[in-house]
Amino acid sequence: MRSSVLSFPDRGKWGKNSWRGNCSGHVYKNLFEQLPPSEIVDPMMGSGTSIDVAKEMGIDAYGLDLHAGFNILRDSILERVGKPADLVVSHPPYGGMIVYSGNVWGDPHSDDLSRCKDDDDFHEKLQLALLNQREATLGGGYYGTIIGDWRRQGKYTSYQAECIARMPGNELAAVLIKTQHNTMSDSKTYASMKLPLIMHEYILLWCKPKVIMCYLQDLADLAQQQQRRLTGTWRNIVKQVMVNLGGKAELKTIYDKVAENAPDRLASNPNWQAKVRQVLNQGRDMFSLVERGVWSLAA
Ligand SMILES: C[S@@+](CC[C@H](N)C(=O)[O-])C[C@H]1O[C@@H](n2cnc3c(N)ncnc32)[C@H](O)[C@@H]1O
Structure with a gap:
């Protein structure tokens, strides 16, 4: 069924179970079945869940990541892949909720999106990442991101709201809600907390116009x-x-x-x-x- 609410308690066989903050392969499977793309790019592939799913479905797939020498803040996705794709979907870190470089992999990297100095720094860099994704998208194709919000020390930061506000309003195509399962905070006790635990994430999709008159004008x-x-x-x-x-x-x-x-x-x-x-x-x-x-x- 085509629903804007997705819930997959099981993450499936794709990617690596041990990769912190990974995403259920069923989310990608659902997305690829609905669109369906003929090739996808994931510029922050982590353990490669999206790539494994795409390959299994016979979809051409290009996976990039900082841990594999691709930096979305400095390198062009389009140049790296060599041609535009009809779906360019990322799953960035949710601010510093899970720190990747120097923790999940390798040494600390200053352009790691999980090492931004504050929320404003993260919002700005994520906008740049999304513009890079947009550039690598075929006209009429989709670019998007899987992102959650974060509440810490009483402060709620809505990364998804910032993404929507910072990208072209007329290109927003879909906002899906994905139920979160087995989160770390799940197991902690929040006896004194009045507000609900965040148990969902978002899948945001934008559609790139078929014809773009002039890149700079755009x-x-x-x-x-x-x-x-x-x-x-x-x-x-x-x-x-x-x-x-x-x-x-x-x-x-x-x-x-x-x-x-x-x-x-x-x-x-x-x-x-x-x-x-x-x-x-x-x-x-x-x-x-x-x-x-x-x-x-x-x-
Ligand atoms: C949430 S994880 C992706 C998990 C993936 N969906 C999976 O299922 O395994 C976020 C990824 O973004 C990568 N990343 C962080 N900053 C980056 C950058 N500047 N350029 C490219 N990748 C980056 C991290 O290395 C990490 O692997």
């Missing part, structure tokens, strides 16, 4: 999409501040309230006061200048 579109999101966020921050101030306020009061409400945004933008003025001046559908230095929400 990436510029993605940057513009991100810019629009950022501008929209700033407009909403200022609008929420205005709502909070009763719909009318002096510029100085707006600055104070923005500083109180949006510390993260401010830290990343040293020119935030200019940004607030720009949002007010350019958002005349939302904001009106009532008198010098005093703004209100537009009627």
